[in-house]
Structures are given as structure tokens and as C-alpha cells.
Amino acid sequence: MPASVNITPETNIVTETEPNKKPIWKRSKFLKELSTNKALFLMLLPPFILVFVNYYLPMFGVIIAFKNFNYVDGFFRSPWAGFQNFRFLFMSDAAWRITRNTILYNLAFIVFGLIFALLFALALNELRSRFAAKVYQSVIFLPYFLSWVVVAYLVLAFLDPNGFYNKTLTKVLHLPEIEWYSSPQYWPFILILVNLWKNVGYGIVIYTSGIAGIDPEYYEAAVLDGASKLQQIRYITIPFLVPFMIVTTIINLGNIFRSDFGLFYQVPMQQGLLSPTTEVLDTYIYKALIMTGDLGMSSAAGLYQSVVGFFTVLLANWAVGKISPENRMF
Amino acid sequence: MKLGSKKSSTLRINSISPSANLALNIFFTVYCILCLAPLILIFMVSITEQTSLVVNGYSFFPSKISFDAYKYLFSDLGKLFRCYGITIFTCVVGTFFCVLFTMLYAYPISRKSFKYRNFFAFFIFFTMLFQGGLVPWYILYTKYLRLQNNLIALIMPAVMNAFYVLVTKTFFSINIPDSVLEAARIDGASEFRIFWQIVIPMSTPVIATIALFSCLNYWNDWYLCLLYINDPKYYNLQYSMYQALRSLQFLTSSLASASGNVSSSLANVPGETLRMAMAIIGIGPIVFAYPFFQRYFIKGLTIGAVKG
Numbered sequence: 001m002p003a004s005v006n007i008t009p010e011t012n013i014v015t016e017t018e019p020n021k022k023p024i025w026k027r028s029k030f031l032k033e034l035s036t037n038k039a040l041f042l043m044l045l046p047p048f049i050l051v052f053v054n055y056y057l058p059m060f061g062v063i064i065a066f067k068n069f070n071y072v073d074g075f076f077r078s079p080w081a082g083f084q085n086f087r088f089l090f091m092s093d094a095a096w097r098i099t100r101n102t103i104l105y106n107l108a109f110i111v112f113g114l115i116f117a118l119l120f121a122l123a124l125n126e127l128r129s130r131f132a133a134k135v136y137q138s139v140i141f142l143p144y145f146l147s148w149v150v151v152a153y154l155v156l157a158f159l160d161p162n163g164f165y166n167k168t169l170t171k172v173l174h175l176p177e178i179e180w181y182s183s184p185q186y187w188p189f190i191l192i193l194v195n196l197w198k199n200v201g202y203g204i205v206i207y208t209s210g211i212a213g214i215d216p217e218y219y220e221a222a223v224l225d226g227a228s229k230l231q232q233i234r235y236i237t238i239p240f241l242v243p244f245m246i247v248t249t250i251i252n253l254g255n256i257f258r259s260d261f262g263l264f265y266q267v268p269m270q271q272g273l274l275s276p277t278t279e280v281l282d283t284y285i286y287k288a289l290i291m292t293g294d295l296g297m298s299s300a301a302g303l304y305q306s307v308v309g310f311f312t313v314l315l316a317n318w319a320v321g322k323i324s325p326e327n328r329m330f
Numbered sequence: 331m332k333l334g335s336k337k338s339s340t341l342r343i344n345s346i347s348p349s350a351n352l353a354l355n356i357f358f359t360v361y362c363i364l365c366l367a368p369l370i371l372i373f374m375v376s377i378t379e380q381t382s383l384v385v386n387g388y389s390f391f392p393s394k395i396s397f398d399a400y401k402y403l404f405s406d407l408g409k410l411f412r413c414y415g416i417t418i419f420t421c422v423v424g425t426f427f428c429v430l431f432t433m434l435y436a437y438p439i440s441r442k443s444f445k446y447r448n449f450f451a452f453f454i455f456f457t458m459l460f461q462g463g464l465v466p467w468y469i470l471y472t473k474y475l476r477l478q479n480n481l482i483a484l485i486m487p488a489v490m491n492a493f494y495v496l497v498t499k500t501f502f503s504i505n506i507p508d509s510v511l512e513a514a515r516i517d518g519a520s521e522f523r524i525f526w527q528i529v530i531p532m533s534t535p536v537i538a539t540i541a542l543f544s545c546l547n548y549w550n551d552w553y554l555c556l557l558y559i560n561d562p563k564y565y566n567l568q569y570s571m572y573q574a575l576r577s578l579q580f581l582t583s584s585l586a587s588a589s590g591n592v593s594s595s596l597a598n599v600p601g602e603t604l605r606m607a608m609a610i611i612g613i614g615p616i617v618f619a620y621p622f623f624q625r626y627f628i629k630g631l632t633i634g635a636v637k638g
Contacts, residue, residue, distance in 0.1 A: 075473075123357070127358075128351045313459050
């Protein structure tokens with residue numbers, strides 16, 4: 001089945017060749033290419049099949065959202081449900097909550113991620129000791145390599161009823177004890193902070209490489225003109241990085257409907273009380289599928305995420321194309 | 331390493347004042363300590379004695395040091411080795427296939443003489459734009475491929491990644507000139523020979539990058555285990571850590587009234603310190619390997635940043 005698929009799309013490359021019976025002539029062009037580049041097709045075949053199975057079969061599978069799926073009847077024989085799953089989803093209060101949470105968290109991550117990565121990269125670049133800058137950068141980058149399970153442990157060590165905050169900080173700074181894992185109001189701050197702590201190192205690497213690409217002659221000229229350090233940053237470094245910042249931001253905006261499952265699943269430790277402020281699309285879909293077994297809701301939410309996400313990505317790409325065509329993704 | 335390396339020596343005058351430099355250094359030192367503090371904290375908790383932990387809570391300066399938690403963990407070495415083994419196995423096999431398949435896919439689509447390269451490039455690229463989502467994917471793996479409790483389920487989903495393919499393709503089209511391939515062809519080398527003896531040796535930087543990304547990805551994976559594995563025999567390292575986090579949390583929470591036999595058998599266990607010791611054992615390899623691989627990782631990121 002997968003192997004036959006690569007025949008269909010090429011058939012539209014039609015040229016007026018010699019008269020023959022139609023089906024064969026349509027194929028012959030492809031077959032000719034197949035025989036000249038046999039080795040290349042052979043190379044492509046294993047990864048192609050894997051991509052088809054792992055990514056394309058589930059794409060056709062989105063039809064499940066319009067079915068009343070059950071495991072016994074399977075994909076083909078489960079009865080149709082029309083838009084019923086979507087009606088249930090959007091009539092529940094979950095739909096609004098998870099959409100709002102996903103978008104607001106992503107906006108916060110984009111804004112704070114940009115500001116802090118940029119400021120840190122600029123400051124690291126000004127340090128007199130290159131060695132110190134390298135050490136700082138390495139340490140700040142370390143959390144990026146930890147898995148979300150590990151991060152959940154680290155957060156727990158601080159916020160547990162027996163943790164560092166409730167047993168030590170409360171005494172030293174005379175703060176009130178807080179039951180973090182049952183107080184949803186604090187979690188937006190905690191999650192934004194944790195995400196920043198984990199990912200800012202990555203942003204710093206990207207911005208640092210951007211700064212390193214600026215021609216030093218600009219700074220030499222600026223020094224001759226008596227520009228101060230801040231003026232150089234304001235009028236040379238930042239303007240050079242602006243196109244880059246815009247493109248990154250737009251690409252991130254394109255992904256605004258997708259969230260990091262690990263952050264929202266592991267760090268709040270699946271505490272039900274926290275779900276008003278920590279539930280996002282991905283965790284909702286997972287919970288509906290695995291925990292409550294509500295396949296209809298889960299697949300409807302999944303298709304909703306995929307389709308809206310697809311259009312935001314297209315929109316983002318169109319916007320990038322308007323601003324700096326060379327950074328378009330496609 | 332790239333930090334300002336291009337600045338010429340005449341620019342030494344153009345550096346910030348010593349006081350500003352000192353202020354920045356202090357700021358970064360404090361921030362770095364904050365970055366490392368959580369890791370140090372859980373290490374300290376893991377070597378605290380359980381009774382003093384209950385009295386004093388988690389602290390950077392334990393009043394009484396004990397290695398009971400580690401002793402307890404190492405008493406069940408078989409289990410520990412097993413989850414490490416699963417992780418190392420998926421890491422090695424997965425990374426091997428990831429690098430191989432990425433190269434096999436990227437090479438033909440980087441070839442200008444290959445007529446259908448645009449179709450195949452779009453075929454992989456489209457997976458970045460649109461995904462079927464969790465439910466159909468899950469049903470495919472469990473109902474149709476029947477990969478539940480199978481190590482293939484921990485490897486297969488992460489082998490092909492559109493981003494890796496596009497980075498590799500860009501690398502090929504920049505670094506492997508057509509003239510080299512043409513010359514080899516005139517000399518009578520077959521496509522496969524060209525691929526093995528010319529393309530692969532010329533692409534060590536991108537191979538290293540993909541291997542590093544992929545390896546880290548498999549090492550840190552718990553999600554695939556969460557979805558497809560429910561037999562403890564196949565739990566990988568991260569997922570075992572996740573289970574340790576959950577079940578001790580379950581035992582200490584007030585809601586844990588059911589299953590009394592479990593809690594009684596665990597009553598004499600160094601509970602919270604044990605959990606943190608498990609975390610340390612899981613984090614250890616990454617932290618120790620970090621100084622060696624991080625600069626390659628940074629290099630790799632800048633390869634990818636050229637244009638994905």
C-alpha cells in the first residue's frame with residue numbers, strides 16, 4: 001500500500017509525448033525516472049514508508065473525530081457521528097478554558113523568552129572575560145538538557161509541603177506556608193518561570209550566534225564617532241537582530257496552538273485541583289484519551305488543534321514572507 | 331565560543347567599564363547559582379537522613395547525612411540496570427536508525443538531477459505543518475500495529491523528524507558540490523558507493539549533530555513509555571523516575587487510604603530521600619556528560635540555524 005502511493009502525485013506531470021495508450025504513457029515517465037534513479041528511490045524507500053506510517057496514516061485517521069469510535073469495530077466499521085463530538089466539545093466549558101490557557105501561556109513564553117534571551121545574550125557579549133562568559137552560558141544552558149520528569153522533581157523539592165519553601169524559606173523570610181499543589185492561582189507564574197529557566201539558554205545560543213555574525217567594523221566606526229556602549233547596542237546590535245526576532249516570534253506565533261506536553265503534564269504533577277490554570281490542549285487530549293477514555297472528545301479536540309494550528313502556521317509563513325521573504329519556510 | 335570572537339584587538343578599548351563588568355559578573359554568578367540550586371537541593375535531600383528530613387524539611391544543609399536511600403536503591407540493582415538498559419538500548423538503536431534514515435532521505439532530495447526531489451521534500455516537510463494528532467496515532471500503534479509493550483514503540487516514532495531531514499538536506503546541498511559527485515559517476519562509481527564512500531565521510535559534522543540531538547531525545551523520553559508501555563519490564567529510565575515520583579506521592583498523600591498492604595511494606599523505606607536519590611541517579615549521566623557534549627550541541631544548533 002505505501003509503495004503505490006508515490007505513483008499518484010507524479011501523474012500530474014504531464015507532457016505531450018508520443019501517442020500511446022493513456023495509462024501506460026502516464027506511468028512510463030515515472031517508470032523511466034525510476035529506472036534511471038533506481039538507487040535513489042531505493043534509498044528513499046525505507047524512510048518513506050516510516051514517514052508514511054508514522055505521520056500520514058494518522059492524518060487519514062483524523063476521520064475518527066467524526067465517528068463514534070469503539071475498539072471492537074475499529075477504524076472502518078465504527079458508526080458515523082457527524083459533528084456530534086465537536087458539539088459536545090464546544091458545549092463543554094473545557095473547550096474555552098484549554099484554548100485560553102494554551103494561547104495565553106504561549107504568548108507569555110514568546111514575550112518573556114524573547115526579552116530574557118536577548119538581554120542575557122547582550123550582557124554576556126559585553127563581559128570582559130570570554131572565559132567567564134562561556135562558563136555562564138554553559139551553566140544557563142544546562143537545564144535545557146534535563147527531561148520534564150527531572151524538572152518535576154526539582155520543582156517538587158521547592159514546593160512540596162515538606163519542601164524548601166514551606167520548611168526553610170517560610171522561617172527565614174517569615175512568609176506564609178502555601179499548599180502549592182492545591183492552589184491554582186500561583187501556577188501561571190510557576191510554569192512561566194520554569195519554562196523560562198529551562199529554555200532561556202537555548203535562546204541565548206541563538207541570539208549569541210546572531211550577534212557574532214555582525215561585522216566588527218560597525219562597532220569600530222561607532223567608537224571613532226564616540227558612541228557609548230548603550231548607543232552601540234541601541235543603534236547597531238538591536239537593529240541587526242530585529243529581522244531575526246521578528247521571524248522567530250512569528251514562527252512561534254504560528255505554533256501558538258501547540259504546547260509542550262511535558263511542562264503541563266509533569267510539572268503540576270497531574271493534580272486535578274490545578275487544572276483550571278494548568279490544563280492546555282495537549283494535556284486535555286491525553287487525559288480524555290487515556291484516563292477518561294472519551295475518544296470522541298479527545299479526537300475532536302485533537303482535530304481542532306491540528307486544523308487551527310495548520311492555519312496559524314500558514315498565516316505565520318505568509319507574514320514572514322511579507323516581512324523578510326528569504327526567511328519563509330516554504 | 332562564538333562570543334565576540336570576531337572583534338579585533340583594536341576594540342579592546344571599546345569594552346564596558348570595570349564597575350559595569352563587575353555588576354554583570356555578580357548578576358550572572360547569582361543567576362547561575364539559581365540555575366544550579368535545584369539540582370544541588372535534590373542532591374542534598376537525597377543524602378539527608380529520613381527522620382531529620384521529616385523534622386527540618388528539605389534543606390541545602392542537612393543536619394544529618396545518610397546514604398540509606400542509595401543503599402536501598404542499589405539493593406535492587408537488577409531493576410536499576412534494567413531501566414538503564416532499556417534507555418541505553420533505545421538510545422543506541424534509535425540514534426543509529428535516525429541518522430541512517432535521515433541521511434537516506436536527505437541525500438536524494440538534495441540531488442538536483444533527481445526529478446521528484448520536490449515532491450519528496452514536501453512529503454516530509456508537510457509533517458511539520460499538519461499532524462493527525464494523538465488519537466489516530468495512538469489507535470494505529472495499539473490496535474493496528476499492536477506495538478503496546480514492545481520496544482519498537484519506544485524507537486519508531488522518533489526515528490524520522492522533518493527538521494533533521496531539512497537540516498541535513500541543506501548541509502548536503504551546501505557542502506557537497508555536484509562536481510564531486512559527477513566526477514565519481516564518470517569514474518563508474520554506483521550511487522550506493524558514492525553515498526557510502528563520498529557523501530558519508532564528507533558529512534561528519536551533520537551526522538554528529540543529528541546523532542547528538544537524537545540521542546538526547548531518546549535519553550529524555552518518557553512520553554512514549556507513558557503511552558505505549560504498561561509492563562514494568564519495559565519501563566525506561568525517565569519513566570521509572572516518573573513512577574517513583576507518582577507512587578511515593580500517592581503514598582504520602584492523605585488520599586492514599588486504599589491498598590494498605592503497599593504502605594505497610596514501604597513504611598520503613600526512606601521515602602522522600604529515596605525519591606530524590608532516584609532523581610540523582612537519573613540525572614547523573616547527563617550532568618557528567620554535559621561539559622563534553624554541550625559545545626558540539628551549540629555548534630550543531632548554529633548549523634541548523636543557517637536555514638532549516
